[in-house]
Amino acid sequence: MIPHEDMFVPGLLSFLVAHILYTVSFRDAPPSLSWTAIPFGAYVAVMMAALYPGIVKEEAVVQAGVVVYMLVISVMAYRASLSGNVLLIIGTLLFCLSDSILAWDKFLHSYAWCEFGIMITYYAAQLCIAIVHT
Numbered sequence: 001m002i003p004h005e006d007m008f009v010p011g012l013l014s015f016l017v018a019h020i021l022y023t024v025s026f027r028d029a030p031p032s033l034s035w036t037a038i039p040f041g042a043y044v045a046v047m048m049a050a051l052y053p054g055i056v057k058e059e060a061v062v063q064a065g066v067v068v069y070m071l072v073i074s075v076m077a078y079r080a081s082l083s084g085n086v087l088l089i090i091g092t093l094l095f096c097l098s099d100s101i102l103a104w105d106k107f108l109h110s111y112a113w114c115e116f117g118i119m120i121t122y123y124a125a126q127l128c129i130a131i132v133h134t
Helices: 005-025 037-055 060-083 086-107 114-132
Strands: none
Touching (some): 005 086, 037 060, 037 086, 060 086, 086 114
């Protein structure tokens, strides 16, 4: 999926910024903490535990970047869930799925369908969020 390994960290950073900007753009979501944060925290914990064997082999900058990225994308999905907008929620959950497949593909095991799965969920996520923001 990533033709040049040395581009992983810059790519991670660019998507991190994009997810932060998306999170900020979810103005309808009240900035509060509720019980609905639990599934998103569980997602981060489960993914980090599953990815640990592959991530531990990476440089510290990659390890830290993946942890921060996972936290940011889960906050983005959590904020979308507070908005009550079903299409926005679906879009952010599709982003989580896309990035989970990408992480599994990069750090654990690559399957033939991974690239297709990453791209179809990524474009569907973008479409859902774009429709909400138009």
